[in-house]
Amino acid sequence: MKTLPRLLVGLLLTVGLVATGTAMAADKQTPIHFGDITWESGSLTTEILRLIVEKGYGYATDTLPGSTVSMEVALARNDIQVIAEEWAGRSPAWVKAEQAGEVFALGDTVKNADEGWYVPKFVIEGDAKRGITAEAPDLRTVDDLKRYAQVFRDPEEPKKGRFLNSPSGWTSEIVNSQKLKAYGLDELYVNFRSGSGAALDAEVTSSIQRGKPVLFYYWSPTPLMGRFQLVRLEEPPFNEAAWKTLTDASNPKPQGSRSLPAKLSIGVSAAFRQQYPELVEMFTKVDLPIETLNQTLAHMSEKRQPPKDAAQQFLKDHPDIWKAWLPAAQASKVEAAL
Template identity: 20%
Template sequence: MAAALVLVALVLAACGSGGTASQAKIPLKLAENNWTGSSINVNVAKILLEEQLGYKVELVTIDENLQWAALGKGDISASLEVWPSGHAANVKQYIDDQKVVENLGPLGVVGKISWYVPTYVVQDHPELATIDGFKKPEDIALFKTAESGDKGQFLAGDPSWVQYDEDIIKNNSLDLKVVRAGSEQAVLAALDSAYSRKQPILFYFWTPHSIHAKYDLTAVKLPEYTDGCYEKAASGGVSCDYPKDVLFKIAWGDLKNKAPDAYQFLKNMQYTDKDQIGMIAAVELDKKTAEQAARDWVSKNESVWKAWIPAK
């Protein structure tokens, strides 16, 4: 009888006052924004959180701007690719002031948004390598479309993306009109169509992306980025280039307490531009799903992701 009582005492001590051997893991929700890099990141995280740490993970498709409020309320657990140049106000509101969202540190990938033209355009018209070339009526005429009318067309993507192109155009007195394709896929389709016919096209895009492995593109040189230029963003005063973006991760402010091992895993998660570009290319060029591309990367890179797993 005494031995039995000792055993019961040991079990209760191990279980704690709640009577369970370990606290149940909460379900996690990761924000999936509408570009391939974001899909890659959350699929890599989902695989490892589920298979290495035992979490149930849901991917939630959500706009990059709307995710901040959802993270602040705990409706979403984390978002893994924030481009800082477009979210200074969100960082101030949710991270610095309200402290309901936490910066989890860099993803390891450095991004850059630019204006692009196919390199064959610059070979025929060298002046179009810089913004000054777009101040000449004869060069603007090359980019006129049915949608842009008597102006040259600047092709943008999803309206929800952070973009300052209308401000840059206005503040540099360019005779261009922003036409929104509606999505990343629509921009790529327009580029593919123009490229196949060697026609001029001017468009918003970024690196890292598989587009640079498929097409020979030139980034148009815009006025040099300065912090002061972007201090005027809220009033429409941006007139310069986009900055380089050290992409970072964010999480619900209480994730550290509710799921400490998942929090530490996401904080540790980092890989390189090359890692991400390889997975993006697998999706966009090899037609794999984001989950398949992520699974392939995980299977080949255990030495990388093992360092993300928190010590027990």
């Protein structure tokens, strides 16, 4: 074969490099789809990660809405690529997809996260400063709720109490509905689903500020935990077999159990894990101290700050936290962008 003229070789190399560069640029401009999480800690974490991915690594991102379960299904199909706050192992949809190698939980992003059923402390102990008398002085466990349904009287069905559940579409809504049956409370309490995480938060906050008893499901990290004195009701110890009956909405005989010990991670699709190794490495290092996170969430809630603005403020205020996740070059780019 004859040797190609130098000019032609150079031209071919130039075309090849341009084509490669164009392909890389196009890939960077193809958005990475994040799940549009509606609860506060999930929204904040989503925006923190998006800012780092965009400013530090140069990738475009966007968000797609959906319920918890529908987002997990979409993740398995790679219709979305990232769920920034995944309570891994909670739902059958996640477990099935994880076992099939379709989704992966990266890191341990918030240590000491928790969830359960709560009441304000004044319901049990009263509050002399506010002139509130204890209405359920012996309330300690979920079983004790059988005696106190009228304390938490439902305004629409006054013969029953009201339990504030998660919004429909959340994995925890299914679990809480099954727990009401397991604890023999489904005939005594109205299973009230709030329209959104914000609506649940608003109703709980309003009741506490007015000194009214309220029984509700809640979780941490959240601003609510830092703002009010709450008591978590005791449940039977965690039991794996019982937990399976609680996550299965069709199980007619659910068994009582504390919820699965919380492990918050970043959920990613199998395709994302293969395509973006540098982001996977960064995601595994994400560590949000729960006290700092709760304070940020409380400020975001009190100031009615959009999650993106709160995320920018978090990155400005706590470089010592997030710089530990990134290589120096990417950290410098994020800092410059702020």
